[in-house]
Amino acid sequence: MRILLDTCVWGGAKSELLRLGYDVFWTGDLPEDPGDEEILAIAKKEGRILVTLDKDFGELVFLHGFAHSGILRLVEIPSKMQGKSIHQVLHSFGDQLVAGAIVTLKDNRIRVRLPLPSS
Numbered sequence: 001m002r003i004l005l006d007t008c009v010w011g012g013a014k015s016e017l018l019r020l021g022y023d024v025f026w027t028g029d030l031p032e033d034p035g036d037e038e039i040l041a042i043a044k045k046e047g048r049i050l051v052t053l054d055k056d057f058g059e060l061v062f063l064h065g066f067a068h069s070g071i072l073r074l075v076e077i078p079s080k081m082q083g084k085s086i087h088q089v090l091h092s093f094g095d096q097l098v099a100g101a102i103v104t105l106k107d108n109r110i111r112v113r114l115p116l117p118s119s
Contacts, residue, residue, distance in 0.1 A: 001094055004043040006052035007033045009074070009082055013051075016083030022090070023048075036060060044069050049097045051086055053077075058102065070097035075106035 005014055005026040014026040025048065027039055034042070036056050043050040049070040050057065057073070060066040077085050085105060093103050093112060100115035 001090060001098070002046060002048040003086070003090075004039065004046070004048035004050050006039060006050065006054060008053045009051055010079035012080065013083035013086060017086060020087055022087075037066070040066050040068055049090070049094075061102065068100065068102075070100055071102045072097060073102070073104045075104060077105065 002023045003017060003025070005024060005028070007027045009026070009028075011026060011028050014024050017024045025046070027033060036054065037060065040050065040057060040060055042048070044067050047069050049072060050068060051072045051074065053074050055073065057068075057071055061068055061071070072086065072089055074082060074085060089103060089105055089110065090097065093101065093110070096112055096114060097103060102113040104111045
């Protein structure tokens with residue numbers, strides 16, 4: 001599974017996910033943050049699920065119609081728990097994310113917003 005970790009995600013999560021066999025790109029490795037619109041475009045172009053702490057991506061998708069390849073938003077997940085939490089959500093909801101869902105994890109509660117059917 002291909003993952004793009006937003007800059008705000010703890011860098012140690014990248015190492016954990018790589019060890020678990022994921023194809024991971026972390027924007028924190030770039031010389032500068034490319035900004036939300038470019039991060040979303042990179043994730044879409046490369047077919048990566050975007051993992052972020054930032055709620056602004058939902059606004060880009062729902063209010064401005066930006067395309068995406070699935071988004072996982074972590075809310076109030078401690079840094080050192082992020083890698084494990086991402087893995088657990090991907091294990092349980094990876095198919096939905098790959099299909100374009102937006103999944104939010106907060107306090108061990110998960111909300112899945114499936115993509116609207118194409119017309």
